[in-house]
Amino acid sequence: MNRLMVALLLLVAGCSAGARPPVPVARSAAPSPGISVISPSPTATQAVCNGTSLILSEGFPELRGTAQDAELWGLLFAPGPPLASREEIKIVWRMTGEGPLRVRATLPDGTPARLAWGPEQHDGSNWHRPGEEWGTGFVFPKRGCWKIELSRTRGSGYVWLSVK
Numbered sequence: 679m680n681r682l683m684v685a686l687l688l689l690v691a692g693c694s695a696g697a698r699p700p701v702p703v704a705r706s707a708a709p710s711p712g713i714s715v716i717s718p719s720p721t722a723t724q725a726v727c728n729g730t731s732l733i734l735s736e737g738f739p740e741l742r743g744t745a746q747d748a749e750l751w752g753l754l755f756a757p758g759p760p761l762a763s764r765e766e767i768k769i770v771w772r773m774t775g776e777g778p779l780r781v782r783a784t785l786p787d788g789t790p791a792r793l794a795w796g797p798e799q800h801d802g803s804n805w806h807r808p809g810e811e812w813g814t815g816f817v818f819p820k821r822g823c824w825k826i827e828l829s830r831t832r833g834s835g836y837v838w839l840s841v842k
Contacts, residue, residue, distance in 0.1 A: 682690075685827060698816040699725060705842075726741075726759050726838060726839060726840050727840045728825075728840070730742070730838040732759065732780060738753050739753075739754045739759070740752065740753055740754070740807075741754065743835040743836060743837040744835055744836055744837070745833060745836075747837025748773055748775040748832075748835055749772075749773070749774045749807075749809060749835075750828060750835035750837070751772045751808075752770070752808040753769065753771050753772075754767070754769055755769070758840075758842075759839050759841070760821075761818065761839060762841070763819065763821050763841050764819060764820075766815065769813075769814050769816065769826075770805065770812070770814075771797070771799055771812050771814065771816075772807040772808065772810070773809045773812075773830065774809035774810075775809070775832045775833025775834075776831050776833065777832060778831070780797075780828070780829045780830070780832065781796070781826065781829075782827055783825065783826040783827070784823055784827075785822045786822075786823070791816045791818045791819065792816065792817040794815035795813075795814070796812060796814035797813065798812060800813060821841050822840075822841055823838055823840055824840075825837075825838055826838075
């Protein structure tokens with residue numbers, strides 16, 4: 679093991695001793711020209727409404743979905759959650775499985791979100807999660823805990839998002 683790796687391990691071990699308050703994570707609402715979106719190591723993980731895992735890092739927030747016969751990830755191009763209601767929110771999805779992607783978002787009372795655009799399949803990306811990639815734009819008309827359901831011919835899943 680080289681010296682740099684040993685030093686890094688000692689630094690991480692020293693930082694994990696004792697309880698410390700979480701460090702705020704800087705996030706931007708939209709990528710700057712020339713900036714790449716990748717899947718960096720998480721700096722914090724928290725649960726959003728109904729247990730969906732939100733992974734915060736130095737890039738965009740990621741969601742880990744619950745899925746059957748698939749793996750599901752979402753990348754939020756927004757500084758949330760909670761997300762802003764009545765504003766278009768871009769979410770990029772990666773999902774394993776087979777077939778075209780179908781997506782919808784509803785509140786528990788049945789209120790639907792408006793799919794402003796998508797799903798649009800992406801041919802190339804440097805966001806490293808399993809599966810094929812699609813982009814969507816949603817407008818959530820009111821606050822609440824929204825369930826976004828995604829399905830393919832083989833594979834389905836969902837995430838929950840908090841909207842203010």
